[in-house]
Amino acid sequence: MAGTHKLIVSPYLGEYVVLQPGSEGGIKISESKYQELRHASLAPSWFTSAVRTFWGADIGEGPLTDTVLVKPESPYGYVRATYELNLGCNYDCEHCYLGLKRFSGLSWPEREKLLYILRDAGVLWLQLTGGEPMIDRLFPEVYGLAYELGMMLTILSNGSRLANPGVLELLTNCRPHDITLSMYGATEESYDGLTRRRGSYRLFIKGLAAAREASLPLRLSLIVTNRNEHELGLMQAMADEWGIPHNSFVNMSPTIYGGAETLPSQSADHLRKRKVFTGCNAGHTFFHVDPHGMASICKIGRDPQIPLIEEGVDGLARLGAIADSLLLRQGGCTGCTLSGSCGTCMPLVTLYRKAKSPLQNYCQHREREEVNQQ
Known part of the structure; x- marks a missing residue:
């Protein structure tokens, strides 16, 4: 317990x-x-x-x-982490950045070791994600131990398992800091069409109702693609009626392998100009762990990786240097002199370029004379 x-x-x-x-x-x-x-x-x-x-x-x-x-002080200085329990999912969303959603991950003894490594690194805020984390067979054990070790837990979920009595009891007794639910549409047709799973809308509504009844702390991420863009206003109105904080997720990215299959789902009318990238704490106070215990600076910059199960918490000492090398613009995109006002970090730029994405998907400079002259 x-x-x-x-x-x-x-x-x-x-x-x-x-x-x-x-x-x-x-x-x-x-x-x-x-x-x-x-x-x-x-x-x-x-x-x-x-x-x-x-x-x-x-x-x-x-x-x-x-x-x-x-919690004791840690010499490592990491306070936040994300942990992908499993890349597997019960949906097949056309915009999903995970690409091939294979069901695989660590055994319980390895996951237990990993959670103690996170504790020793000083992690206070831990985000559990996937795939769909709540369908992972060891979700209750992972969640329970992370809570016991003093981590403030956040969960990214599609909400399809929130009405499960065992999951609901766990989250009610050991409350998360928040649960962010992805919302894929305001109608069954759009929702099920985007997830490519019949009945997913009804599971979402059922899980949402159960979580609200249990007074769990909820947030909504309204996923906007070219399939459901006409329903954004209705999704916002539904979230307001439920009294749940929400934001819109509008910029589609390539898969973690640099695949372009997600990009056609982009709603051109909702492509949002990003804020100027001025650096982040990835690899310094924050890191990501994939289903196999491989640590990287974030979900996007996944290479190089550090095998935490083999190296333990001391392996994280290399992450800062890895972050500094990945986040440097190294001359920008093919020498772009506008990189100082770019809104896209280099690991994400790398994925877009692997996917041969149209430039407007990730470079939102409106004046490109200097780019074109290179």
């Missing part, structure tokens, strides 16, 4: 925070108060008062370890 803690106290990027699984926000504390909590047997009065004021929660007067998990 997953841990029973109600609160997590943790280092976070040089600071110290108190978080409650399933709740927004948190409390920032000083290093001295963090150290006090690390060694306290009972909750100090300032702590119980702060928790009561912020969350309206009473943690009681028993041993601190009964309700509070205090």
Whole structure:
């Protein structure tokens, strides 16, 4: 059974925070108060008062370890990670960036080892994804141990398994920080057409209703393609009626193998100009792990990889240098002098170029004289 803690106290990027699984926000504390909590047997009065004021929660007067998990400091500096449990999925969405969605992954002993590696790396926020993570046979075990180890969990899902009693009980007892559900249309015709699975819309509605009934923290990602673009307004209206925060996902990318089969689903009218890419923390405070325990800087920049099961947490020491080499523009796209205002990171540019994508899909400069003169 997953841990029973109600609160997590943790280092976070040089600071110290108190978080409650399933709740927004948190409390920032000083290093001295963090150290006090690390060694306290009972909750100090300032702590119980702060928790009561912020969350309206009473943690009681028993041993601190009964309700509070205090995470130790890690020398590695990683605070976020994503973990693909499995690339397999029960849908076959025409826009999916995973391409070949093969069912394969680690055994339980290897997954258990991986989760302890993530803990030792300092990971506080862990995103569980796939494929569809909730159809993975070891999802309950992975989720339960990650929760027990003091990770704030987020889940990316299509919602098709949310009404499953076992899954619903797990998520209700050990609450995630949030669950982001992909929404593929506002009608059964569009939804099932995009997923290429009959009945997927009804599963989504059923899972959504069950999650709302259980008061689980939900978000919606409204997937906009040329198949359902006419329903975006209706999808937004439905999300508003449900009272669920939402955003629109509109830019289709090639597959992780550089395949172009996803690109025809792009809605030309909804191709969004990206913000100027000025760098990110991929590989430095954040990393990605695929179903085989291979760590990379992110979901897009998957090569080179580090075999975590073989090398353990010390293997992550190489990720920073890998990130710096992958994210450098190295002269830009064939010498483009506009790279300083480009909105696409180089790993994603590489996939678009492998897919021989039309330039407008990833280069949104409107004045290309300098590009064309190269």
